[in-house]
Amino acid sequence: MMNPTLAGFGARLVAQIIDSLIVGFGMSMIVIPIFGVGVFTSAMGDTDTAGILAGLAILPIILISLIGPVIYEVFMLSSSRQATFGKVIMKIKVIDEQGQRLTVGAAIGRTLIKYLTVNFCFLLWLWPLFNKEEQALHDLIVRDLVIRD
Secondary structure (H helix, E strand, O other), X not given: OOOOOEOOXXXXXXXXXXXXXXXXXXXXHHHHHHHHHHHHHHHOOOHHHHHHHHHHHHXXXXXXXXXXXXXXXXHHHOOOOOOOHHHHHOOEEEEEOOOOOOOHHHHHHHHHHHHHHHHHOHHHHHHHHHOOOOOOHHHHHHOEEEEEO
């Protein structure tokens, strides 16, 4: 593979912020209608029904909020774009060591490691600042590169 131009930490960070906004907006389009029903029935004076609806809505919302962002990232990274919408906007993409797009398995591994590291030790996201190839821990484990498109 030729020497691609690596995406810098700043471009990757901005892409992640954009993706977080996109996923957050999508999640709110799911959550607001579900909880809106509970608020509406509560305003009508039927607090028992509102409580039951809110209780039943919690589990799917928790599952969607955990699985939704992972599915989004896996689907986008293993697609022909090789990038999430945030990465497309920042003109960067993810490739494997041979310059090919990630397999679904590699995209799943990368995404799960990425979300685990950010939730347990945010400082691991700073890893690209100290790595010659500007790879984060999830990039090193899956052996991928984030490059300028």
